[in-house]
Amino acid sequence: MSTEAIAAAKPKRNYNALFGLTLLALLVLLWVILSVATPSFASANNISNLLRQGSMIAILAVGQTFVIITGGIDLSVGAVVGFATVIVAMLINAGVPIFLAILITLLVGVAIGLFHGFGIVKMGLPPFIITLATLTSLRGIGLLMTNGNSISINNDAFQLFSRSSFLGVPNLFWMVILVGIPAYVFLHHSRWGRYLFSVGSNAEASRLSGVNVQRTIYMAYTLSGLCAAFVGVLLASRIGIGNPTQAEGWELQAIASSVIGGTSLFGAVGSVHGPLLGAFILATINNGANLLNVNAFWQRIITGVLIIVIVYFDGLRRRGK
Amino acid sequence: MTSTAQELHPAPTLEPGRTILELKGLEKQYPGTHALKRINLAFKASEIHAIVGENGAGKSTLIKLLTGVMPRTSGDVIWEGKPAALATPHEAMALGINAVHQEVVLCRHLTVAANMFLGEEDSRFGILQQRAMVREAQKIIDDLGFDLPAHVVLGDLTIGQQQLIAAARATVRGTKFLIFDEPTAYLTRKEADQLFTLIRRLKGEGVTIIYISHRMEEVFELADRVSVLRDGTLVGTRNIAETNDAELVKMMINRSIEQVYHKEHFTPGATLLEARNLSGKGFENVSMTVRAGEIVGLYGLIGAGRSEFVTTLYGRHRKSAGQILWEGKEVQVNSEHDAIRLGMALAPESRRDQGLCLNLPVGLNLNLPIYKRISNNLLISSAQEKAEADRQIANLRIKTPTRNALASSLSGGNQQKIVIGKWLAHGAKLFIFDEPTVGVDVGTKAEIYRLFSALLSNGAGIILISSYLPEVYELADTLHVFRRGKLVATHGFHTADHEEILTQALAEKQEKPGGQI
Known part of the structure; x- marks a missing residue:
């Protein structure tokens, strides 16, 4: 309890928007450079490809961001994606109507999220631990269910969806918009969004102010599970198989996108546009590196360096330099 | 020595x-x-x-x-x-x-001794001389006249005792x-x-x-x-x-000192809250009533059970026995949410740990309890959100550049105004203030006391917890004294003097040195 203000109170107005614009500028800059540097980057084909690549991580990153804002982390999302491909593939092959198969898969994602909430709220486990546990067990359950084999999906309509475009834009990217707009409204214009921030900032103060902290935690993990299951459906549609080992390491890409997008791992700082931009920046770097024939190993290093640089400069600015 | x-x-x-x-x-x-x-x-x-x-x-x-x-x-x-x-x-x-x-x-998480020598540990060939350090630390502590063990983990001591260790550390x-x-x-x-x-x-x-x-x-x-x-x-x-x-x-x-303790007497109205033989963790068998228009003061040492009593009223902790009556009817308060719905509001003891979301904007902190009211089923009305925040900032004269400034950038007194202010728009009937003026300057204190009067005149009741006797003495219409989890005495406004109240709050303490662990 310092007896006086440490520093001048500076208005932080539009900070989020400003940071978002900076990220957008970075993304556009990358695109301009790559268009000049490689003949194939600006082709319609490649852009569609890029949007498809980035879309799934982008949706994962949005769910992940909700969790991180509460001060938690969801390591299970990659495993949930893989598990969801298995569920949706099995259901479709069993003759369940596509619509129903998708709905059930999404509900499985919700159930996994609720389980995370239960582990954190009722069992008192740290988020890192409970989601790490589901990460490994879900992969195991999926392997048991499939005997370690891939399940080919016998339904062309289902697979056609993720390969098609609407108004010239890949359907997968439309899905980002479908998730992104409600997510934005939820986070920035509903009271539940405010509660995510307040719980991440100070759970005890929120509780004493009448915020239902437990329900808020449940909500964050449920939404993350839901986003992951949705991505699982999209992935199954894209590759045409159900395989529990798919999406290995996607949780880390989702976390990286979120962090590049300005989310603070300490909680209470984050947005929806940030992780979306973060995901597409990562996708662009991978895509560009491929086109420039940069060794795939280097791509990982570049991603790591980028995380350090962006988070470092973001931290500098937040500290008010 | x-x-x-x-x-x-x-x-x-x-x-x-x-x-x-x-x-x-x-x-x-x-x-x-x-x-x-x-x-x-x-x-x-x-x-x-x-x-x-x-x-x-x-x-x-x-x-x-x-x-x-x-x-x-x-x-x-x-x-x-x-x-x-x-x-x-x-x-x-x-x-x-x-x-x-x-x-x-x-x-x-480290022991008292480890803390005392932190950064200049005694080691021989790279191995810590733990026992020697505990002995040495104990000697220093005994020598200073503190009745504290050097081998225990610092976190097991009360905050006051930790402070003494911090002071002892500086002296060596x-x-x-x-x-x-x-x-x-x-x-x-x-x-x-x-x-x-x-x-x-x-x-x-x-x-x-x-x-x-x-x-x-x-x-x-x-x-x-x-x-x-x-x-x-x-x-x-x-x-x-x-x-x-x-x-x-x-x-x-x-400004002169008489202007600080602002006190108006109102005729008490209906009983808002009654505790009957309430017991819980840290207090037992406490009975009291709070009426509209009065300040009920709870005085005692830190750890006397006052905060535990009010947080139990507020649903943060479970009661183990007794009844809580709200406006004459028995109620079950199982969560903070229940308490808030009844019409209670709590401004907790520690701004940092319980009162504020420090790295969020002032406006969000002020609006936190009322988001339900300023949003429809789905969305927050941003016009109302801004208006409510600006209204509280203006009413309470919170010194902040805008409602978007982070709560952490404000001074202690202004932060305390947020902790109190967030309940004013909520329309509570019973306000519980736990140490509302700790670390707050005289000017802000006076403003907070005037605010009490404004609340009372609107028909609210107030429970005021303070370890600072002049504060409860000058403000409380009814003053309850707590000692070791029990309500030991009750006084009307100015019906007892400082010394009597202090003795009641301390009594056992003085006979028993080293208590309070």
Whole structure:
């Protein structure tokens, strides 16, 4: 309890928007450079490809961001994606109507999220631990269910969806918009969004102010599970198989996108546009590196360096330099 | 006392009365704020020099400059006749400048002994001499007259006891210049007395003490001289014998002391809340009523069960026996949510831990309890959100550039206004204030007390918890005294004197040294 203000109170107005614009500028800059540097980057084909690549991580990153804002982390999302491909593939092959198969898969994602909430709220486990546990067990359950084999999906309509475009834009990217707009409204214009921030900032103060902290935690993990299951459906549609080992390491890409997008791992700082931009920046770097024939190993290093640089400069600015 | 003590505190080289540290035109500017303006001040060796001032007057900044936590903007610091840069905490410590902060900055998971020697452990061939360190630490603690074990984990001690350890730690480091920043905010009277004994003893050994406090009676009890800061300017320095309360308060705030405790009496209305033989963790068999238009004061030492009692009323903890009646009907309060729905509001004890979301905007903090009301089923009305926040900021005169500034950027007093202010728009009937003025300056205190009157005149009831007797004494219509989890006495407004109430609150404590663990 310092007896006086440490520093001048500076208005932080539009900070989020400003940071978002900076990220957008970075993304556009990358695109301009790559268009000049490689003949194939600006082709319609490649852009569609890029949007498809980035879309799934982008949706994962949005769910992940909700969790991180509460001060938690969801390591299970990659495993949930893989598990969801298995569920949706099995259901479709069993003759369940596509619509129903998708709905059930999404509900499985919700159930996994609720389980995370239960582990954190009722069992008192740290988020890192409970989601790490589901990460490994879900992969195991999926392997048991499939005997370690891939399940080919016998339904062309289902697979056609993720390969098609609407108004010239890949359907997968439309899905980002479908998730992104409600997510934005939820986070920035509903009271539940405010509660995510307040719980991440100070759970005890929120509780004493009448915020239902437990329900808020449940909500964050449920939404993350839901986003992951949705991505699982999209992935199954894209590759045409159900395989529990798919999406290995996607949780880390989702976390990286979120962090590049300005989310603070300490909680209470984050947005929806940030992780979306973060995901597409990562996708662009991978895509560009491929086109420039940069060794795939280097791509990982570049991603790591980028995380350090962006988070470092973001931290500098937040500290008010 | 013993010879070890003398060895532990190397005798300062200066005789008493000579200047040890001099500030010449010291300035500190933050972006947008001029925190200290041309401070000229000389500290003498072996004096206790109190510094008082409102929140935001520049006291914390001064400490930060002296301990090397932050660089000064301009001006000179002369240490023992030579200019000192004080660019790093390390440099300040090497000179012999140390500080004991209001909130203990030690490692809660390590033992008392490990904390005392943190950074200068005794080791032989790289192996820690743990037993020797515990023995040594125990000797120091015993020698200082603190009845505390050196081998226990620091976090197991009360905050007050941790503070004593922090003070003891500072004394073993060849300190010549020791700064105490509001050390007694969380101490019981007994712990405070032990601390004062330590401070006087250090003075006797030639150490210069800077004592920062909001509590005037402590300043008069301890200090030789007192300096007053206001708005970053040094208003003046007085010998303690040549000044008084009234003069200092006037220097601090330009206002007289009678105006601080603002009290209006209202005719009590209907009973809002009744506790019947309520028991829970930390208190037992407490009965009381709160009526509309009255302030019910709960006085006692920290740990006497007052906070536990109100948090149980508020649904934070489960009651183990007894009944809670709200407006005459028995109710089950199983969560904070239930309590809030009934019409209770709680401004908790610790702003930092329980009251505020520090890294979120002021506006969000103010609106947190009422988001349900200012949103439809789906969306928040952003016009209403802005209007409510701005209204509270204006009404309470919260000093913030905009509602979007982070709560952490405000001064303590203004933060406290947020903690209280967020309930005003909520329309509660019973307000529970737990230590509402800890670490708050006199000016803000007066504003908070006037706010109480406004609430009462609107038909609300107030439970006021305070460890500061003058506060509950001057404000409470009914005063309950707690001791060791029990309600031991009840008084009307001014029907008992300070001494009687103090005795009731302390009674067992004095017979039993070392209690309160």
